[in-house]
Amino acid sequence: MAPTGLLAGAKARILDVATATPPHSYSQTDVLDLYGITDPRIRSLFTNSAIERRNLTIPPADPATGGPRTETQGELLAKHRESGISMGVEALEACLKRLGASVDDVGYLMCVTSTGFLTPGFSARIIREMGLPRTCSRADIVGMGCNAGLNALTGVTGWASAHPGRLAIMLCVEACSAAYVFDDTMRSAVVNSLFGDGAAAVAVRADEQGGGAEGAVGSAGxxxxxxxxxxxxxxxxxxxxxxxxxxxxxxxxxxxxxxxxxxxxxxxxxxxxxxxxxxxxxxxxxxxxxxxxxxxxxxxxxxxxxxxxxxxxxxxxxxxxxxxxxxxxxxxxxxxxxxxxxxxxxxxxxxxxxxxxxxxxxxxxxxxxxxxxxxxx
The missing domain is CATH 3.40.47.10 (Thiolase/Chalcone synthase)
Structure with a gap:
C-alpha cells in the first residue's frame, strides 16, 4: 500500500486532457453481423454489455468468406504501431493546442500501452513523428493493462515535481483492435465484446515557487x-x-x-x-x-x-x-x-x-x- 500523507514538494497539477479515436465507429450489432456471428449466447453477450458503440480498426473483407480477413500476429502488431501513432499524435496535438503550448515546451513524455510490443516504443516514435525536442526525457509503460494510466501518472507527477515549471505529458495509446482473437469461444467473445480503440493525453506541471519562469507554458500556477x-x-x-x-x-x-x-x-x-x-x-x-x-x-x-x-x-x-x-x-x-x-x-x-x-x-x-x-x- 502507498504511504499515508500528501505528496511532498512542489504541487503538480493536471493542466488539461485531450482524447482521440479511430475514424470508424461500430454498434455491437454491426460487429456481430460483420463477422457473421449467429451463436445466441455470444450475441446476447454483445447486446447486453451496456455498450452501444466502439471505435475499432477492422480489417478489410476476405473475398473467400465475405467477413473481415483474419490477421496474423505480425499484421496485428503493425496495426498497433500505425493506429497507435496516429491516435497518439492526434491526442497530444489536441492537448497542446488546448494549452496554447508547442512541441518545444514538452520536457517529458511517458507513453502507456498494453495492445502490442514495440522496441523502440511509442515514446521515441511519437517524439520523432511530432518533432518534440531531442532532449525530451521519455519512458514507456508496456503491458500493465487497464490500471496503467494511474501508474504512469504517478511517474509523470514525480518528474514534474522534480522539474517545476516544465511540461510533462502522459499519453495512453490503446489500439485494442490489435489484441483480438476471433474464434467461437466464450473466452474470446467476452474480450471482443468489450474493448475499443482510443488514445488520451494529459498534461502535468508543478507550480514554481514565486511564479512562473520565463518560457513556462500558460500562467504561473x-x-x-x-x-x-x-x-x-x-x-x-x-x-x-x-x-x-x-x-x-x-x-x-x-x-x-x-x-x-x-x-x-x-x-x-x-x-x-x-x-x-x-x-x-x-x-x-x-x-x-x-x-x-x-x-x-x-x-x-x-x-x-x-x-x-x-x-x-x-x-x-x-x-x-x-x-x-x-x-x-x-x-x-x-x-x-x-x-x-x-x-x-x-x-x-x-x-x-x-x-x-x-x-x-x-x-x-x-x-x-x-x-x-x-x-x-
Whole structure:
C-alpha cells in the first residue's frame, strides 16, 4: 500500500486532457453481423454489455468468406504501431493546442500501452513523428493493462515535481483492435465484446515557487487541480484473473478475463479508497467527483455498490463505456474530459480517480480544484 500523507514538494497539477479515436465507429450489432456471428449466447453477450458503440480498426473483407480477413500476429502488431501513432499524435496535438503550448515546451513524455510490443516504443516514435525536442526525457509503460494510466501518472507527477515549471505529458495509446482473437469461444467473445480503440493525453506541471519562469507554458500556477496523493492495492491471489498471454491454438497473443473480476475489484475498492484518504482530512462524503475506469458493466456496478456511490456519481464512467467500450489505460481520461466539459466542478472540489487491471491491481489518486483551476478548465 502507498504511504499515508500528501505528496511532498512542489504541487503538480493536471493542466488539461485531450482524447482521440479511430475514424470508424461500430454498434455491437454491426460487429456481430460483420463477422457473421449467429451463436445466441455470444450475441446476447454483445447486446447486453451496456455498450452501444466502439471505435475499432477492422480489417478489410476476405473475398473467400465475405467477413473481415483474419490477421496474423505480425499484421496485428503493425496495426498497433500505425493506429497507435496516429491516435497518439492526434491526442497530444489536441492537448497542446488546448494549452496554447508547442512541441518545444514538452520536457517529458511517458507513453502507456498494453495492445502490442514495440522496441523502440511509442515514446521515441511519437517524439520523432511530432518533432518534440531531442532532449525530451521519455519512458514507456508496456503491458500493465487497464490500471496503467494511474501508474504512469504517478511517474509523470514525480518528474514534474522534480522539474517545476516544465511540461510533462502522459499519453495512453490503446489500439485494442490489435489484441483480438476471433474464434467461437466464450473466452474470446467476452474480450471482443468489450474493448475499443482510443488514445488520451494529459498534461502535468508543478507550480514554481514565486511564479512562473520565463518560457513556462500558460500562467504561473492555478491551471487545473492539484494532484494530492496516490494509493495502490495489489491483490496477488487474483494474479491470473486478467492476463494477456500466448494462445498456441491461434498463434497469437490473447487476453483473458476471469468471470469473478468484477467481484474481486468491488470487494477491495473500499480498502484502497480508505487508504487514499487516510491522513488527508478528507472523508469519502467530502469527495464531489468520482472518475472510475470503464471496465465493464459488472465492474462499474460492483464498485458503485461497494463504495456506496450513485449512478450520477459514475455518470461519465457509464457514458464512456456506452459510447466507446473499455479503452484500457486511457478510459479514465475520457471520463475526466467529460467532467471538465460538463462545467460543474467548483473551487474546493475533491475528485477520486480509480483504475483497475491485471495483477489484480487497483490504483487511485486524489486531486483538488482551487479557484484558478476551475476557471482555467
Amino acid at each position: 492555478g491551471e487545473g487541480p492539484q494532484i494530492l496523493k496516490f494509493s495502490s492495492l495489489l491483490i496477488p491471489e487474483a494474479l491470473d484473473a486478467m492476463r494477456y498471454d500466448w494462445d498456441d491454438a491461434q498463434g497469437k497473443f490473447s487476453f483473458f478475463l476471469d468471470r469473478d473480476v468484477p467481484y474481486v475489484v468491488g470487494a477491495n475498492a473500499e480498502q484502497v479508497v480508505d487508504t487514499l484518504l487516510a491522513g488527508t482530512g478528507v472523508r469519502r462524503t467530502d469527495v464531489a467527483q468520482w472518475i472510475v475506469h470503464s471496465g465493464g458493466k459488472k465492474v462499474i456496478d460492483s464498485v458503485m455498490v461497494n463504495l456506496g456511490l450513485t449512478r450520477h456519481d459514475l455518470r461519465h464512467t457509464v457514458s464512456v463505456l456506452r459510447d466507446h467500450g473499455n479503452l484500457s489505460s486511457g478510459s479514465f481520461l475520457f471520463s475526466y474530459r467529460r467532467l471538465l466539459d460538463e462545467g460543474v466542478v467548483r473551487p474546493g472540489d475533491y475528485c477520486v480517480l480509480m483504475t483497475m487491471g491485471p495483477g489484480s491491481t487497483i490504483e487511485t489518486a486524489l486531486v483538488r480544484w482551487d479557484m484558478d483551476g476551475c476557471e482555467r478548465q
